Amino acid sequence: MSTSHQPAPPPQPDPDGFSRVLDRAFGHPSGVLGRLGGWVMARGNSATEHRVVDLAKLEPDETVLVVGPGPGVGLHAAALLAGRTIGVDPSPEMLSLCHERCGDRAELREGSAARTGEPDGSVDVVLTVNNVMLWDDRAAGFAELFRVLRPGGRLLLSAHEKWLPVSRHVLADEAAEAGFADLQTWTWEPPGFAALAAQLRAVKPA
Secondary structure (H helix, E strand, C coil): CCCCCCCCCCCCCCHHHHHHHHHHHHHCCCHHHHHHHHHHHHHHCHHHHHHHHHHHCCCCCCEEEEECCCCCHHHHHHHCCCCEEEEEECCHHHHHHHHHHHHHHCEEEECECCECCCCCCCEEEEEEECCHHHCCCHHHHHHHHHHHEEEEEEEEEEEEHHHCCCCHHHHHHHHHHCCCEEEEEEEECCCCCCCCEEEEEEECCC
16 A cells, blocks of 8 residues: 655744743843843943933932843943942843943842842932833832832833833833832933833932
8 A cells, every 4th residue: 555745844933932032032141142132232222221321310429220231231331420330130141241341340149120139228229221021020129129229219210112011101100109209201212223212210209
């Protein structure tokens, strides 16, 4: 009896596999993909990182906490202006890139928005760029950032608007629930081909 062999079906796309690649490059950077993602982030996010640092109006006697500094572009810019600069990131690959960029200008540690390792009321400014969409628990993140800020301290947050899980107005409401006041939100279009940024400023009441 003869049998006919059907051609093998073409390979199907693997959306889960692609998602894992993106996560290893950008979401939770690790290995070679993480370093490649860091290279991309350093170039794509540079204008926004510098804008957020400019908006913060840092003073030489201030302590700045950068949450999710990635490859360290904004961290380095902040460290040139502030008296003490701390970078907290869950990715060892990103912390390594931060050290390469900043040297001893910044203190680095593994952590997250919800787990910064900072004492109560120990920082004047918190900066975070393109990181809030990765927080596992935004309520816990805002509560932690409120805790570590001194009275009168300020939070500056920026993220790609199209990747936000909620609108910037909802983010402001969540920050207000954590205790922040004087909330302002707006959008900013970076130069070049970077995505529209949603930005937020908030203050811990004195």
